[in-house]
Amino acid sequence: MDNNFLDKLKEISGDSALITGKAVAERKAGIWIDEPIGASAIVRPKTTKEISQILALCNESQIEVVTHGGLTGLSQGAIANTEQLALSTELMTEIEEIDPYGRTLTTQSGVKLQTIQEVSEQHNMFFPLDLGARGSCSIGGNASTNAGGNKVIRYGMTRDLILGLEAVLADGTIISSMNKMLKNNTGYDLKQLFIGSEGTLGIITKLVLRLKEKPSSENTALIACDSFEKVKELLKHFDSGLAGSITAFEVMWNEFYTLVTTSPAENKPPIHQDYPFYILIEYSGFDQAIDTEHFNSLLESGLDKNLISDAVIAKNEKERSDLWGIRDDVEQQFRLGPIKIFDVSLPINDMETYLENSKKLFTKHWEEFHFVVFGHLADGNLHIIAGVNKDDADSMRQIENCIYEPLRDINGSVSAEHGIGLEKLPYLDISRSEEEINLMRTLKRSLDPNNILNPGKVFS
Amino acid sequence: MDNNFLDKLKEISGDSALITGKAVAERKAGIWIDEPIGASAIVRPKTTKEISQILALCNESQIEVVTHGGLTGLSQGAIANTEQLALSTELMTEIEEIDPYGRTLTTQSGVKLQTIQEVSEQHNMFFPLDLGARGSCSIGGNASTNAGGNKVIRYGMTRDLILGLEAVLADGTIISSMNKMLKNNTGYDLKQLFIGSEGTLGIITKLVLRLKEKPSSENTALIACDSFEKVKELLKHFDSGLAGSITAFEVMWNEFYTLVTTSPAENKPPIHQDYPFYILIEYSGFDQAIDTEHFNSLLESGLDKNLISDAVIAKNEKERSDLWGIRDDVEQQFRLGPIKIFDVSLPINDMETYLENSKKLFTKHWEEFHFVVFGHLADGNLHIIAGVNKDDADSMRQIENCIYEPLRDINGSVSAEHGIGLEKLPYLDISRSEEEINLMRTLKRSLDPNNILNPGKVFS
Numbered sequence: 024m025d026n027n028f029l030d031k032l033k034e035i036s037g038d039s040a041l042i043t044g045k046a047v048a049e050r051k052a053g054i055w056i057d058e059p060i061g062a063s064a065i066v067r068p069k070t071t072k073e074i075s076q077i078l079a080l081c082n083e084s085q086i087e088v089v090t091h092g093g094l095t096g097l098s099q100g101a102i103a104n105t106e107q108l109a110l111s112t113e114l115m116t117e118i119e120e121i122d123p124y125g126r127t128l129t130t131q132s133g134v135k136l137q138t139i140q141e142v143s144e145q146h147n148m149f150f151p152l153d154l155g156a157r158g159s160c161s162i163g164g165n166a167s168t169n170a171g172g173n174k175v176i177r178y179g180m181t182r183d184l185i186l187g188l189e190a191v192l193a194d195g196t197i198i199s200s201m202n203k204m205l206k207n208n209t210g211y212d213l214k215q216l217f218i219g220s221e222g223t224l225g226i227i228t229k230l231v232l233r234l235k236e237k238p239s240s241e242n243t244a245l246i247a248c249d250s251f252e253k254v255k256e257l258l259k260h261f262d263s264g265l266a267g268s269i270t271a272f273e274v275m276w277n278e279f280y281t282l283v284t285t286s287p288a289e290n291k292p293p294i295h296q297d298y299p300f301y302i303l304i305e306y307s308g309f310d311q312a313i314d315t316e317h318f319n320s321l322l323e324s325g326l327d328k329n330l331i332s333d334a335v336i337a338k339n340e341k342e343r344s345d346l347w348g349i350r351d352d353v354e355q356q357f358r359l360g361p362i363k364i365f366d367v368s369l370p371i372n373d374m375e376t377y378l379e380n381s382k383k384l385f386t387k388h389w390e391e392f393h394f395v396v397f398g399h400l401a402d403g404n405l406h407i408i409a410g411v412n413k414d415d416a417d418s419m420r421q422i423e424n425c426i427y428e429p430l431r432d433i434n435g436s437v438s439a440e441h442g443i444g445l446e447k448l449p450y451l452d453i454s455r456s457e458e459e460i461n462l463m464r465t466l467k468r469s470l471d472p473n474n475i476l477n478p479g480k481v482f483s
Numbered sequence: 484m485d486n487n488f489l490d491k492l493k494e495i496s497g498d499s500a501l502i503t504g505k506a507v508a509e510r511k512a513g514i515w516i517d518e519p520i521g522a523s524a525i526v527r528p529k530t531t532k533e534i535s536q537i538l539a540l541c542n543e544s545q546i547e548v549v550t551h552g553g554l555t556g557l558s559q560g561a562i563a564n565t566e567q568l569a570l571s572t573e574l575m576t577e578i579e580e581i582d583p584y585g586r587t588l589t590t591q592s593g594v595k596l597q598t599i600q601e602v603s604e605q606h607n608m609f610f611p612l613d614l615g616a617r618g619s620c621s622i623g624g625n626a627s628t629n630a631g632g633n634k635v636i637r638y639g640m641t642r643d644l645i646l647g648l649e650a651v652l653a654d655g656t657i658i659s660s661m662n663k664m665l666k667n668n669t670g671y672d673l674k675q676l677f678i679g680s681e682g683t684l685g686i687i688t689k690l691v692l693r694l695k696e697k698p699s700s701e702n703t704a705l706i707a708c709d710s711f712e713k714v715k716e717l718l719k720h721f722d723s724g725l726a727g728s729i730t731a732f733e734v735m736w737n738e739f740y741t742l743v744t745t746s747p748a749e750n751k752p753p754i755h756q757d758y759p760f761y762i763l764i765e766y767s768g769f770d771q772a773i774d775t776e777h778f779n780s781l782l783e784s785g786l787d788k789n790l791i792s793d794a795v796i797a798k799n800e801k802e803r804s805d806l807w808g809i810r811d812d813v814e815q816q817f818r819l820g821p822i823k824i825f826d827v828s829l830p831i832n833d834m835e836t837y838l839e840n841s842k843k844l845f846t847k848h849w850e851e852f853h854f855v856v857f858g859h860l861a862d863g864n865l866h867i868i869a870g871v872n873k874d875d876a877d878s879m880r881q882i883e884n885c886i887y888e889p890l891r892d893i894n895g896s897v898s899a900e901h902g903i904g905l906e907k908l909p910y911l912d913i914s915r916s917e918e919e920i921n922l923m924r925t926l927k928r929s930l931d932p933n934n935i936l937n938p939g940k941v942f943s
Contacts, residue, residue, distance in 0.1 A: 125831045171668075198919055205828075208901065209914040236727035239726060268769075309726040369664065402666045403664035434662070435664075436667040443669055451670060462673055469926070
């Protein structure tokens with residue numbers, strides 16, 4: 024990256040927008056990564072127009088660009104090398120409009136998810152996307168990775184919460200599709216190209232988000248079940264009893280629950296640790312008294328049907344937060360030694376067999392191993408925590424194979440919500456056919472013929 | 484289309500699959516179109532493999548293909564000319580699987596929407612897409628036009644109800660993306676290319692649909708409002724009171740309501756005809772007694788806040804159906820003489836000004852005209868019925884300009900749910916920028932370089 028090029032970047036975005044030399048390496052490559060950012064320089068534009076000019080320049084100069092949001096990704100989608108320019112949206116922080124009647128929020132892409140949640144709340148509205156990294160992740164990053172979270176069964180993925188967007192193509196062309204309506208069938212829905220494509224087809228600069236009215240009641244319970252069949256029935260029991268509006272259905276397998284409710288973990292077990300499955304169920308409704316009565320009646324009928332072995336109900340916000348604290352205490356898993364947390368999805372009906380098959384592969388390779396399961400069951404999304412007390416590359420690769428390969432025949436996904444990035448690239452073909460990957464390449468070639476946008480990520 | 488080509492088609496799909504000569508013209512070009520199908524021949528494959536072979540053949544022979552579903556489209560998206568082959572999915576009628584636990588239905592694309600609804604119901608599940616043409620339209624057509632309907636505010640468009648699909652590209656390549664999970668972030672979401680692109684990028688052969696649990700209560704009311712401001716407040720009042728789960732919010736402007744509740748129309752006015760706005764509100768919940776109490780309390784608080792001038796509540800299914808009968812009696816509009824029904828969308832906040840501006844244009848051109856408005860207000864989707872007692876092409880074109888041009892500056896849509904087809908092609912640039920249309924062309928060229936799939940539709 025020569026000085027002439029850097030000077031041109033400064034001309035576009037101003038001196039203070041550019042970070043070069045040692046200052047680049049003073050920044051970490053990710054919130055959970057210890058290595059420094061590897062890019063040659065970081066440019067921090069403030070407007071769509073600047074991004075357009077920067078990309079036109081990069082495209083002409085064949086400089087590769089890796090877009091940086093909050094750097095909270097879990098699949099190495101934002102890793103840059105020393106030949107690449109990192110384009111950070113950290114100064115694209117303007118919320119342009121909030122419309123409580125049209126129920127939309129229009130924003131630049133560098134705004135933090137938590138800010139969007141808070142601003143929505145200030146206007147008595149609700150932006151349902153929520154995930155642990157809310158305070159660090161940017162909404163543009165959420166969009167380009169199609170982030171998920173805990174409420175997907177009720178509100179959908181990030182994709183489902185975006186009405187319109189603006190993106191800049193590799194050659195600097197600005198595609199403004201800032202639709203604000205729920206219905207707009209005028210030609211191809213171009214925004215879909217940029218959502219979930221991890222910065223390889225364009226840089227998202229603005230978004231029109233769909234806001235929802237805020238629920239005004241919460242009912243939460245932790246339930247123990249004695250078989251997977253009953254877990255499946257319980258999901259149907261609650262989701263049908265709530266007219267398809269269940270808000271969360273989080274399942275913990277015994278090993279997970281035991282670990283996070285045994286000292287030195289801080290949580291105590293609200294239900295004893297002898298059951299194979301624990302489910303955190305939540306319903307967000309409109310009237311606390313009415314909804315609690317109905318929710319409790321569903322618990323009772325679940326008991327009558329023998330679907331529920333034991334249950335505790337959160338009687339107040341503190342108890343609710345304690346129940347979620349159990350589900351969210353994923354950190355305890357690090358007590359197990361070197362582990363890897365997986366993010367797979369598969370049809371609910373295939374889960375039992377899949378887990379057996381995967382475990383069998385572990386048994387083949389190792390005498391002792393950790394295999395701990397929890398996840399957003401209703402979305403088909405399981406997180407598996409696996410470890411074999413070794414963290415050399417070969418062991419890790421072998422663990423990955425044991426988790427991913429059994430997904431191949433059941434049309435499962437090696438990445439439910441985290442994306443492919445660099446990390447899962449070797450396993451993409453387990454979830455996608457050659458024809459699909461070729462079509463991805465066709466799209467990439469036609470939108471980014473010089474291959475300057477996050478090259479080498481998602482597929483090779 | 485020479486005999487050699489037709490023979491090859493017969494080899495692929497069998498003699499009985501092919502319709503040629505006069506028999507083609509015995510079929511109408513559309514459910515609501517009197518002209519015959521203009522295609523040179525109609526081929527009716529039964530499997531994805533046959534479609535793959537047919538398209539490979541057509542691509543090689545540069546024969547253009549127009550896909551036919553139920554032919555219920557409203558934008559001339561399935562009109563074929565005498566050089567073109569119509570490919571009908573009418574024999575692709577197998578429902579392959581229904582999974583009440585995974586909450587999915589897997590089907591070939593030629594199955595009628597109503598069949599999908601009924602089969603879902605037989606398994607105690609619910610497929611929320613619903614529209615007037617349910618008995619004739621195919622689910623593949625719903626997908627390729629991204630059909631809407633009355634429940635979009637709660638359940639979304641067809642796009643939101645598709646988890647996976649299989650499509651055949653112009654060169655015969657089968658893209659199988661039959662995902663069954665709510666979460667799957669493994670590379671580009673290719674299905675989005677085929678949904679809503681009106682058969683120009685591929686032929687949809689199979690679908691994995693997302694089923695929902697069936698609501699078990701209905702509450703419906705017709706409400707009169709004395710200002711548009713109050714209509715907007717009422718939407719917020721109900722949607723927030725129902726935690727964002729309102730099922731329908733259909734608004735009729737006075738002229739519409741008066742026409743459909745005045746003899747010779749069969750419906751009587753349940754509320755007198757003096758109010759400027761009438762709203763049909765519906766909430767589908769989980770317990771009739773509980774929900775009715777809550778729904779009625781929202782009506783009462785709406786009255787207290789002076790948002791509601793008058794209201795009637797449906798006390799049973801007959802009364803509910805009568806209220807919907809008023810909203811659905813669009814046929815009465817044909818009493819106005821030659822009219823055209825428009826399908827636009829725009830932000831709710833812009834509606835009043837837009838309607839004034841459009842009406843002003845009518846006043847400029849004609850002393851007398853009809854301008855009747857109703858629609859899915861919460862989705863931003865208005866249907867405008869316009870007529871000037873003339874049906875010559877020039878008048879129609881002028882009417883279209885009066886409706887569409889005022890949408891340009893407010894980022895409105897010339898087609899909320901019906902699509903572009905041939906009919907709205909001249910107006911696409913009102914809703915989409917040159918850059919967007921160019922990007923559509925780029926996609927079309929890269930997926931269908933010989934331009935054989937429904938050429939000339941959507942954009943030129």
